[in-house]
Structures are given as C-alpha cells and as structure tokens.
Amino acid sequence: MMAGERFEATYLIETPLDPAKVAEVMAGEQSSGTFTRVAGETDELRQRTRATVTSVAMLETVDQPSLPNAWLARKGVAGPWRRARVAISFPVDNVGANLATLASIVAGNLYDLGEVTGLRLDTISLPWSFRRRFAMPSQGIAGTRRLTGVTNGPMVGSIIKPNVGLSSEETAALVARLCEAGLDFIKDDEISADPVHAPLAQRIPAVMNVVRRHQDKTGKAVMIAFNITDETDAMRRHADLVAREGGTCVMASLNWCGFSAVETLRRSTDLALHGHRNGFGAFSRHPMLGISFPAYQVLWRLAGVDHMHVHGLQGKFAQEDEEVVSSAQDCVTPLTDGADDRVLPAFSSGQWAGTAQATWDAIGHADLLFMAGGGILAHPGGPAAGVASIRQAWAAVASGTKLEQAATAHPELRQALDFFGKVAG
Incomplete structure (x- = not known):
C-alpha cells in the first residue's frame, strides 16, 4: 500500500x-x-x-x-x-x-x-x-441466493415466535411447520440465543433434523439463522456445531458482541453471518448525536457480515421510511470501486404482503430478505397462506400490477389485504 x-x-x-x-x-x-x-x-x-x-x-x-x-x-x-x-x-x-x-x-x-x-x-x-485489508462477506447476496435456491425475487423469511419459552423440541416443530409453509429463511429472535429451556447444543441438532427431512422430501434447503450471540469462544463453538449439522447461517447481535468477536467469528467460518443491529436506535435516534447508518454499516461490513438489518417500510419502529430505503441502498452499494462486497439488506418489523408495494417502489429491486412474523404466522389462512400472499404480492409489484388487482386471482393475497388492512404504498 x-x-x-x-x-x-x-x-x-x-x-x-x-x-x-x-x-x-x-x-x-x-x-x-x-x-x-x-x-x-x-x-x-x-x-x-x-x-x-x-x-x-x-x-x-x-x-x-x-x-x-x-x-x-x-x-x-x-x-x-x-x-x-x-x-x-x-x-x-x-x-x-x-x-x-x-x-x-x-x-x-x-x-x-x-x-x-x-x-x-x-x-x-x-x-x-x-x-481490502479487512474481511469481505463470505456469502453476501449471491451466496445467500445459492444456499437458499432463490434465483430471483426476494428471499422470504420469518422469525421464531414466541420469542422465548419454546423448548428445543417445540422450536423444531415450529420450524418444521414454517418449512412446510414454503419459507426460504427462518431466524431466531434476537433475545433468544442459548436459554436454559432451549440450549443451542440441543436446539441446533433438533432444528436441523427437521430441516434436513424437509430438504430430503422437497429438495428445498431452508436457511436457518441460529442466534449464537455470546462471548467469542462460545460463538465459534456454536458456529462449528451449525456447520456440522449442515446449517448455512448464524446470527449475531452486532452491537453487543463487538467488532473483535464478529471479526473472529468471520475468520473461523464461511457460514452466512446474519448481522442483527438491535440497539442501533441508541446510536441513531437523536439527530444530533451518534452514528448514522451509512457510517455504521461501513464498520460492520468491514467485519465481514453477509446480511444487515434495515427495519421495514411503514413498520412498527421509529425510523422514517426514507431512512429504511437509504439503508437498504447502502447495503447493496460496494464500499469502494473494485470491491464486490454487497450485503443482503434484511427487511423486518411489521412487514406483510401489503408492504411489498412500498418496498418495491422505493428500492426498485428484489435483492433483499423480506421477513414477516405476524404477516405470516397471523395470516387467517395459516402460515402457508401468509407466505403465498407475500410471494403473490412481490410477483404483482414486480410486474407492475396493483395488489388489489392481483388479489382478484389470489385468495391468499385477498385474505391478507382484508385482514391486515391498508396497503402501504
């Protein structure tokens, strides 16, 4: 240099x-x-x-x-x-x-x-x-598409709910149900990592057992983001267990693990690293204090994350839609000329089929992870109908079709629009 x-x-x-x-x-x-x-x-x-x-x-x-x-x-x-x-x-x-x-x-x-x-x-x-002296994403957008088998359109995901309290066996049963619903991605909640009632040493094998069975039956490899947030040695140990069980992704609460732990984890595994930014509001919500997302995401991308949370349009959190949009654009923009280091923006918080239009209108592409909790699990037709409604919504907006028009041909989308309320857009 x-x-x-x-x-x-x-x-x-x-x-x-x-x-x-x-x-x-x-x-x-x-x-x-x-x-x-x-x-x-x-x-x-x-x-x-x-x-x-x-x-x-x-x-x-x-x-x-x-x-x-x-x-x-x-x-x-x-x-x-x-x-x-x-x-x-x-x-x-x-x-x-x-x-x-x-x-x-x-x-x-x-x-x-x-x-x-x-x-x-x-x-x-x-x-x-x-x-280039810092870590690059091991998987990024292209690798995550390859691992999930989703060649185009958004990757559709959900979150384990209830947040805490489920045993390892109960978690595995819920994952099996979500896999059957047609999801591409399932993640732990950020507040559930290695609890006494569902320790990772038990939960990872139990969950991966049902994921493998689903793959054997359907050919679909669902990506599970196990929350391994912990001290550095424990994170590496749990990432190794995920890899041995055939998993493809782990999640870390970035702000509380710190740069050094995430860098060490990145060096020790090529699993997709799902970067959860919980606590970012403490850095960002006051307009005259802290760190804006454009700077924040640079630092964490240098640590080698593959996915970054950006919240969601017209979601349940405090960020303005403009900030969500610019954050997603930051994620898919190389940090420098010559760097293939784009990361997958993860949309979450209050997302459902009706927010697809606003998301598409704002960013104009589908290189993203679109996660819905209630938008899938609370759908009146069940989780499979919730997933279907989101896929139907994204197919419609990508083709220039209004959701209300698309709903005439898709009962799952019609149910979602009627149940969850006004279309965001």
Whole structure:
C-alpha cells in the first residue's frame, strides 16, 4: 500500500464556537494532537500523522443546544448554536488493519468534546487498498441466493415466535411447520440465543433434523439463522456445531458482541453471518448525536457480515421510511470501486404482503430478505397462506400490477389485504 493514503469521515456538529475551529480541534484530538501542542509533536510528525479538515459547510443556527455541556457552562459560553457539516481526512497509516481502532478514531472521544453540543458521524469513505485489508462477506447476496435456491425475487423469511419459552423440541416443530409453509429463511429472535429451556447444543441438532427431512422430501434447503450471540469462544463453538449439522447461517447481535468477536467469528467460518443491529436506535435516534447508518454499516461490513438489518417500510419502529430505503441502498452499494462486497439488506418489523408495494417502489429491486412474523404466522389462512400472499404480492409489484388487482386471482393475497388492512404504498 502506498504511503500517504487517507480515508475520510464526515460529521454533523453543533457548537456555539466557530465551527471551522472546532473542526480543527476534532482533527487534532483524533490524530496527533490534544488541546495544546505537546513536546515531541514536531512539524514532521504533524505533517505525517495529523488528520486534516477538508471541508466545513455551514448550516442553520438554533436558539437552544441539543445536548448539555458542562465545559461550555463553566466557561460561560452561550448561544446561538451553529450547525455545520464537517469532513476530516485521516492517514491510513494511523490505523492499519484494525477495525476497533478505526472506530475509535472516527468516533471515540469526539462525542465528549467540550466544544460541541451535538456531534454525529455520518459517513466513512475508504480507498480500495485500505478496504481490502479487512474481511469481505463470505456469502453476501449471491451466496445467500445459492444456499437458499432463490434465483430471483426476494428471499422470504420469518422469525421464531414466541420469542422465548419454546423448548428445543417445540422450536423444531415450529420450524418444521414454517418449512412446510414454503419459507426460504427462518431466524431466531434476537433475545433468544442459548436459554436454559432451549440450549443451542440441543436446539441446533433438533432444528436441523427437521430441516434436513424437509430438504430430503422437497429438495428445498431452508436457511436457518441460529442466534449464537455470546462471548467469542462460545460463538465459534456454536458456529462449528451449525456447520456440522449442515446449517448455512448464524446470527449475531452486532452491537453487543463487538467488532473483535464478529471479526473472529468471520475468520473461523464461511457460514452466512446474519448481522442483527438491535440497539442501533441508541446510536441513531437523536439527530444530533451518534452514528448514522451509512457510517455504521461501513464498520460492520468491514467485519465481514453477509446480511444487515434495515427495519421495514411503514413498520412498527421509529425510523422514517426514507431512512429504511437509504439503508437498504447502502447495503447493496460496494464500499469502494473494485470491491464486490454487497450485503443482503434484511427487511423486518411489521412487514406483510401489503408492504411489498412500498418496498418495491422505493428500492426498485428484489435483492433483499423480506421477513414477516405476524404477516405470516397471523395470516387467517395459516402460515402457508401468509407466505403465498407475500410471494403473490412481490410477483404483482414486480410486474407492475396493483395488489388489489392481483388479489382478484389470489385468495391468499385477498385474505391478507382484508385482514391486515391498508396497503402501504
């Protein structure tokens, strides 16, 4: 790799001070400097290692700060509070192929700076020579299609419900029913990993036994995302068990396992790695704090995930549809030129046949995992009818047919529209 290569991060900041000066503080704090020049910080060292501010774009001014700030209060500094978009360039050599340190540099202590009353990491841009030093997806979109046998259209999935409480045998019985319903993908809930009532050592063999029987009977290999969220050694042990049992996918709660555990898991298995982002709202819901999904997904894609959750259009969570759409587009966009590292966007939360139209209209393709819990399990005709209604809906919207029109020829879709309510779109 050539010396002197750099990567860039962009931020939204709020401050009562001069945003350009605050940007310089940010650059110094996250590279060679601190609040004052120190011994040993030579001009040569600064030129070689210091981050540089590449742009400051002024935005609106507000009358109240977004967040409290004791440092400013002690200094008696009041508003108005200026907002700006800031871009900072960092030397690649400051990081190396170290994901945890990359995250510390682009975020880290920036959130605690006394100069700001709001700071949000928006984007991270990497040169290909730097990106290729990190993990790539083992399966991604193409591999997941191959493993599930779904050559076109969305992969249709569901979630084990009830979330917790089912024994290993009860879980296997439900999986058998869902397989028979025609699903491509079934996942554990994020809050059920290795509980006492259904330990993975028992649940994985029990579930895979019914999956294999279904495959022998129909030729269909259903992908099961076993939630192996745990400490690193346990995750590797459970992934090995999934592989021995003929499974193709494991799931991890990314924010709570951490980069190091997910990187280690990625290196130890070629199973599809289903990245669940539960807890992301803590990073993202305040508009002047945290990490936006474009930056968040870069970091986790460097860890080597194959699937990323993006929530769902007109679903049950707080995100605006615009954010869901842009998140899905981020997932299917290579991080750099020359990188074949697209990952499968996983839509969930309140999805059913009626949200297919809005999803198709927004993203215009079907390279996605479309997961429905109640939209399948609560369908008045049963799970098989729920799956059929979703497939009928997607076939209709892809052909330009309105769902109400398609429902005249498909009773399962008609039942879904009547039972679940208004079509989203």
